[in-house]
Amino acid sequence: MSDDQIPKDYKESLIHLEYQYTAGSATTTFLNQVKEGRLVGQACPKCKAVYVPPRGSCPRDGIATSIEVPLTDKGCIESFTVVHIPIPGNPIVPPYVCAMIRLDQADISFLHLVQDIEIDQIRIGMRVQAVWKPKDEWTHSLENIKWFAPIDEPDVDVSTLRFKPS
Protein backbone atom coordinates (compact mmCIF):
# COMPACT_ATOMS: atom_id res chain seq x y z
CA MET A 1 0.00 0.00 0.00
CA SER A 2 1.41 3.40 -0.91
CA ASP A 3 1.25 6.21 1.63
CA ASP A 4 -1.73 7.99 0.04
CA GLN A 5 -3.82 4.81 0.19
CA ILE A 6 -3.37 4.41 3.94
CA PRO A 7 -6.58 5.35 5.79
CA LYS A 8 -6.45 8.44 7.96
CA ASP A 9 -6.60 6.53 11.19
CA TYR A 10 -3.33 4.72 10.49
CA LYS A 11 -0.71 6.08 12.86
CA GLU A 12 3.02 5.87 12.69
CA SER A 13 4.45 3.77 15.47
CA LEU A 14 8.03 3.17 16.44
CA ILE A 15 9.79 0.33 18.17
CA HIS A 16 13.14 1.54 19.35
CA LEU A 17 15.83 -0.20 21.38
CA GLU A 18 19.36 0.91 22.17
CA TYR A 19 21.83 -1.52 23.64
CA GLN A 20 25.52 -2.22 24.09
CA TYR A 21 26.78 -5.39 22.41
CA THR A 22 29.82 -7.18 23.82
CA ALA A 23 31.25 -9.66 21.36
CA GLY A 24 32.84 -12.19 23.73
CA SER A 25 36.27 -13.68 23.17
CA ALA A 26 35.56 -16.01 20.22
CA THR A 27 33.70 -13.39 18.21
CA THR A 28 36.28 -10.72 19.14
CA THR A 29 39.09 -12.93 17.79
CA PHE A 30 37.08 -13.70 14.66
CA LEU A 31 36.22 -10.06 13.96
CA ASN A 32 39.81 -8.91 14.59
CA GLN A 33 40.80 -11.30 11.78
CA VAL A 34 37.91 -10.18 9.58
CA LYS A 35 39.24 -6.62 9.90
CA GLU A 36 42.47 -7.91 8.30
CA GLY A 37 40.53 -9.66 5.54
CA ARG A 38 40.89 -13.16 6.96
CA LEU A 39 38.24 -15.74 7.88
CA VAL A 40 39.36 -17.85 10.83
CA GLY A 41 37.10 -20.51 12.27
CA GLN A 42 37.53 -22.61 15.37
CA ALA A 43 37.56 -26.40 15.59
CA CYS A 44 36.38 -28.66 18.38
CA PRO A 45 39.40 -30.57 19.74
CA LYS A 46 37.23 -33.67 20.15
CA CYS A 47 34.98 -33.98 17.08
CA LYS A 48 37.09 -31.69 14.83
CA ALA A 49 33.99 -29.85 13.58
CA VAL A 50 34.92 -26.41 12.29
CA TYR A 51 32.72 -23.49 13.25
CA VAL A 52 32.66 -20.16 11.41
CA PRO A 53 31.84 -17.67 12.76
CA PRO A 54 33.06 -19.35 15.96
CA ARG A 55 31.09 -18.94 19.18
CA GLY A 56 33.81 -20.39 21.40
CA SER A 57 32.36 -23.78 22.17
CA CYS A 58 31.22 -26.94 20.46
CA PRO A 59 27.49 -27.38 21.06
CA ARG A 60 27.81 -31.14 20.50
CA ASP A 61 30.71 -31.84 22.87
CA GLY A 62 30.22 -28.90 25.21
CA ILE A 63 33.91 -27.97 25.20
CA ALA A 64 35.87 -24.92 24.10
CA THR A 65 36.73 -24.77 20.39
CA SER A 66 40.39 -24.08 21.11
CA ILE A 67 41.87 -24.83 17.68
CA GLU A 68 42.02 -21.93 15.24
CA VAL A 69 41.43 -22.89 11.62
CA PRO A 70 42.29 -20.38 8.88
CA LEU A 71 39.74 -20.72 6.10
CA THR A 72 39.52 -19.67 2.48
CA ASP A 73 36.91 -17.17 1.37
CA LYS A 74 35.57 -19.73 -1.08
CA GLY A 75 32.67 -22.03 -0.44
CA CYS A 76 29.33 -23.06 -1.78
CA ILE A 77 25.68 -22.18 -1.42
CA GLU A 78 24.08 -24.56 1.03
CA SER A 79 20.67 -22.92 0.84
CA PHE A 80 19.24 -19.63 -0.35
CA THR A 81 16.15 -17.51 -0.54
CA VAL A 82 15.07 -14.76 -2.93
CA VAL A 83 13.82 -11.74 -1.01
CA HIS A 84 11.05 -9.84 -2.83
CA ILE A 85 9.59 -7.81 0.01
CA PRO A 86 11.34 -4.53 0.93
CA ILE A 87 12.09 -3.94 4.58
CA PRO A 88 11.88 -0.27 5.63
CA GLY A 89 15.34 1.14 6.19
CA ASN A 90 17.10 -1.68 4.35
CA PRO A 91 19.31 -0.13 1.64
CA ILE A 92 19.29 -3.31 -0.47
CA VAL A 93 16.65 -3.13 -3.20
CA PRO A 94 14.66 -6.35 -3.79
CA PRO A 95 14.75 -8.78 -5.38
CA TYR A 96 18.00 -9.97 -3.85
CA VAL A 97 19.36 -13.27 -2.63
CA CYS A 98 20.31 -14.26 0.91
CA ALA A 99 22.22 -17.51 1.10
CA MET A 100 23.70 -19.82 3.69
CA ILE A 101 27.36 -19.93 2.66
CA ARG A 102 29.34 -23.03 3.60
CA LEU A 103 33.04 -22.17 3.42
CA ASP A 104 35.40 -24.97 2.40
CA GLN A 105 36.42 -27.06 5.45
CA ALA A 106 33.69 -25.49 7.61
CA ASP A 107 30.96 -27.59 9.19
CA ILE A 108 28.43 -24.82 9.54
CA SER A 109 27.27 -22.08 7.22
CA PHE A 110 26.50 -18.41 7.73
CA LEU A 111 24.10 -15.99 6.11
CA HIS A 112 25.31 -13.58 3.44
CA LEU A 113 24.31 -12.07 0.12
CA VAL A 114 24.86 -13.55 -3.33
CA GLN A 115 25.20 -11.17 -6.27
CA ASP A 116 26.88 -10.78 -9.67
CA ILE A 117 24.56 -13.42 -11.16
CA GLU A 118 21.02 -13.59 -12.51
CA ILE A 119 18.75 -14.71 -9.68
CA ASP A 120 17.28 -17.61 -11.65
CA GLN A 121 20.80 -18.99 -12.17
CA ILE A 122 21.48 -19.39 -8.44
CA ARG A 123 21.36 -22.97 -7.18
CA ILE A 124 22.24 -25.01 -4.14
CA GLY A 125 25.77 -26.39 -4.40
CA MET A 126 27.01 -23.49 -6.55
CA ARG A 127 30.63 -22.47 -5.87
CA VAL A 128 31.06 -18.89 -4.64
CA GLN A 129 33.78 -16.60 -3.38
CA ALA A 130 33.72 -13.50 -1.19
CA VAL A 131 33.80 -10.12 -2.92
CA TRP A 132 35.56 -7.84 -0.44
CA LYS A 133 35.16 -4.12 -0.03
CA PRO A 134 38.27 -2.00 -0.64
CA LYS A 135 40.79 -2.62 2.14
CA ASP A 136 40.58 0.92 3.51
CA GLU A 137 36.88 0.31 4.31
CA TRP A 138 37.49 -2.83 6.39
CA THR A 139 36.06 -2.78 9.90
CA HIS A 140 35.23 -5.41 12.54
CA SER A 141 32.31 -6.69 10.47
CA LEU A 142 31.38 -9.39 7.98
CA GLU A 143 30.10 -6.47 5.91
CA ASN A 144 33.73 -6.22 4.79
CA ILE A 145 32.49 -8.84 2.37
CA LYS A 146 30.08 -7.07 0.02
CA TRP A 147 28.59 -10.35 -1.14
CA PHE A 148 29.52 -13.74 -2.49
CA ALA A 149 29.80 -14.16 -6.26
CA PRO A 150 29.87 -17.32 -8.35
CA ILE A 151 33.23 -18.75 -9.44
CA ASP A 152 33.91 -21.03 -12.38
CA GLU A 153 34.19 -24.32 -10.50
CA PRO A 154 31.98 -27.42 -10.64
CA ASP A 155 29.00 -27.50 -8.28
CA VAL A 156 29.36 -29.29 -4.97
CA ASP A 157 27.27 -32.38 -4.26
CA VAL A 158 25.13 -31.12 -1.40
CA SER A 159 24.93 -34.57 0.15
CA THR A 160 28.60 -34.10 1.11
CA LEU A 161 27.71 -31.03 3.14
CA ARG A 162 26.67 -32.96 6.22
CA PHE A 163 27.94 -31.92 9.63
CA LYS A 164 31.12 -33.77 10.51
CA PRO A 165 30.09 -37.06 12.19
CA SER A 166 31.10 -37.41 15.82
Place this chain on the structure above:
Amino acid sequence: MNDSKTNLLEAPFELSYKYKRSSGPVMSKFFEGLSQKKILGTKSKAQKVFAPAAEYDPETREALTELVEVGPGGTIESWSWINKPRSHHLLQSPFAFALIKLDGADTAMLHMISDCDESDLAAGKKVLPVWSDNPTESITDINYFILET
Protein backbone atom coordinates in the same frame (compact mmCIF):
# COMPACT_ATOMS: atom_id res chain seq x y z
CA MET B 1 42.01 -17.12 21.74
CA ASN B 2 41.68 -13.75 23.33
CA ASP B 3 40.79 -14.27 26.96
CA SER B 4 41.47 -10.76 28.13
CA LYS B 5 38.10 -9.24 28.89
CA THR B 6 39.48 -5.74 28.55
CA ASN B 7 40.17 -6.35 24.85
CA LEU B 8 36.71 -7.59 23.96
CA LEU B 9 35.00 -5.79 21.14
CA GLU B 10 31.99 -3.72 22.09
CA ALA B 11 29.65 -1.63 20.04
CA PRO B 12 26.48 0.36 20.64
CA PHE B 13 23.51 -1.01 18.70
CA GLU B 14 20.28 0.68 17.81
CA LEU B 15 17.29 -1.36 16.78
CA SER B 16 14.53 0.71 15.32
CA TYR B 17 11.43 -0.28 13.42
CA LYS B 18 8.87 2.20 12.19
CA TYR B 19 5.47 0.98 11.08
CA LYS B 20 1.95 2.21 10.49
CA ARG B 21 -1.02 0.73 12.23
CA SER B 22 -4.70 1.41 12.62
CA SER B 23 -6.11 2.00 16.07
CA GLY B 24 -9.43 0.53 14.98
CA PRO B 25 -12.92 2.06 15.27
CA VAL B 26 -13.05 2.22 19.08
CA MET B 27 -9.50 3.21 19.96
CA SER B 28 -9.48 5.81 17.17
CA LYS B 29 -12.26 7.64 19.00
CA PHE B 30 -10.34 7.38 22.27
CA PHE B 31 -7.26 8.97 20.70
CA GLU B 32 -9.34 11.59 18.88
CA GLY B 33 -10.91 12.44 22.23
CA LEU B 34 -7.50 12.96 23.82
CA SER B 35 -6.69 15.58 21.17
CA GLN B 36 -9.84 17.42 22.33
CA LYS B 37 -8.83 17.11 26.00
CA LYS B 38 -11.44 14.42 26.62
CA ILE B 39 -10.81 10.97 28.07
CA LEU B 40 -13.24 8.41 26.68
CA GLY B 41 -14.11 5.04 28.06
CA THR B 42 -16.43 2.31 26.83
CA LYS B 43 -19.46 1.08 28.73
CA SER B 44 -20.67 -2.52 28.80
CA LYS B 45 -24.30 -3.71 29.07
CA ALA B 46 -23.60 -4.33 32.75
CA GLN B 47 -22.71 -0.61 33.05
CA LYS B 48 -19.04 -1.33 33.64
CA VAL B 49 -16.87 1.51 32.30
CA PHE B 50 -13.48 0.71 30.83
CA ALA B 51 -11.03 3.62 30.60
CA PRO B 52 -8.93 3.79 28.54
CA ALA B 53 -11.58 2.56 26.13
CA ALA B 54 -11.55 -1.20 25.63
CA GLU B 55 -12.83 -2.87 22.48
CA TYR B 56 -14.13 -5.92 24.30
CA ASP B 57 -15.15 -6.82 27.82
CA PRO B 58 -12.46 -9.32 28.81
CA GLU B 59 -14.90 -11.24 31.02
CA THR B 60 -18.00 -11.46 28.84
CA ARG B 61 -16.35 -11.00 25.41
CA GLU B 62 -19.01 -8.38 24.67
CA ALA B 63 -17.98 -5.96 21.91
CA LEU B 64 -17.94 -2.49 23.43
CA THR B 65 -19.04 0.46 21.32
CA GLU B 66 -20.81 2.90 23.70
CA LEU B 67 -18.40 5.68 24.48
CA VAL B 68 -18.62 7.68 27.69
CA GLU B 69 -16.49 10.54 28.89
CA VAL B 70 -14.64 9.94 32.15
CA GLY B 71 -12.34 12.04 34.34
CA PRO B 72 -10.54 14.23 33.66
CA GLY B 73 -9.54 13.70 37.31
CA GLY B 74 -8.89 10.34 38.86
CA THR B 75 -7.42 8.53 41.84
CA ILE B 76 -4.12 6.73 42.24
CA GLU B 77 -4.50 2.96 42.49
CA SER B 78 -0.81 2.11 42.56
CA TRP B 79 2.44 3.60 41.35
CA SER B 80 6.11 3.00 40.74
CA TRP B 81 8.56 5.81 41.43
CA ILE B 82 11.22 6.43 38.77
CA ASN B 83 13.99 8.19 40.62
CA LYS B 84 16.48 8.32 37.77
CA PRO B 85 14.65 8.56 34.45
CA ARG B 86 16.59 7.16 31.52
CA SER B 87 16.95 8.80 28.12
CA HIS B 88 13.96 6.96 26.63
CA HIS B 89 11.57 8.16 29.32
CA LEU B 90 9.28 11.04 28.34
CA LEU B 91 9.99 12.92 31.57
CA GLN B 92 13.54 13.63 32.61
CA SER B 93 12.94 14.61 36.23
CA PRO B 94 11.83 12.02 38.83
CA PHE B 95 8.25 10.89 38.28
CA ALA B 96 5.89 7.99 38.92
CA PHE B 97 4.30 5.52 36.57
CA ALA B 98 0.83 5.09 38.03
CA LEU B 99 -2.38 3.22 37.54
CA ILE B 100 -5.02 5.92 37.67
CA LYS B 101 -8.72 5.16 38.02
CA LEU B 102 -10.41 8.04 36.25
CA ASP B 103 -13.59 9.45 37.78
CA GLY B 104 -16.52 7.45 36.45
CA ALA B 105 -14.38 4.50 35.33
CA ASP B 106 -14.14 0.99 36.75
CA THR B 107 -10.70 0.23 35.41
CA ALA B 108 -7.36 2.03 35.75
CA MET B 109 -5.19 3.67 33.13
CA LEU B 110 -1.41 3.65 33.09
CA HIS B 111 0.15 7.09 32.91
CA MET B 112 2.72 9.27 34.63
CA ILE B 113 2.51 11.56 37.64
CA SER B 114 4.98 14.43 37.79
CA ASP B 115 5.69 17.62 39.76
CA CYS B 116 5.67 15.85 43.11
CA ASP B 117 7.93 14.01 45.53
CA GLU B 118 7.83 10.30 46.07
CA SER B 119 6.57 10.85 49.63
CA ASP B 120 3.57 12.84 48.32
CA LEU B 121 2.11 9.77 46.62
CA ALA B 122 -0.48 7.47 48.17
CA ALA B 123 -3.18 5.17 46.88
CA GLY B 124 -6.51 7.00 46.77
CA LYS B 125 -5.01 10.46 46.21
CA LYS B 126 -6.67 12.59 43.54
CA VAL B 127 -4.85 13.54 40.34
CA LEU B 128 -5.56 15.79 37.35
CA PRO B 129 -4.22 15.61 33.80
CA VAL B 130 -1.88 18.21 32.33
CA TRP B 131 -2.70 18.44 28.64
CA SER B 132 -0.27 18.91 25.80
CA ASP B 133 -0.48 22.12 23.75
CA ASN B 134 0.35 20.14 20.61
CA PRO B 135 -2.06 17.20 20.48
CA THR B 136 -1.22 14.34 18.10
CA GLU B 137 -4.15 11.99 18.88
CA SER B 138 -1.95 9.84 21.07
CA ILE B 139 -1.65 8.97 24.75
CA THR B 140 1.02 11.69 25.05
CA ASP B 141 -1.71 14.30 24.50
CA ILE B 142 -1.75 14.02 28.28
CA ASN B 143 1.74 15.19 29.30
CA TYR B 144 1.33 13.66 32.75
CA PHE B 145 -0.93 13.86 35.79
CA ILE B 146 -0.37 16.06 38.84
CA LEU B 147 -1.67 15.77 42.38
CA GLU B 148 -4.84 17.74 43.01
CA THR B 149 -4.15 20.49 45.52
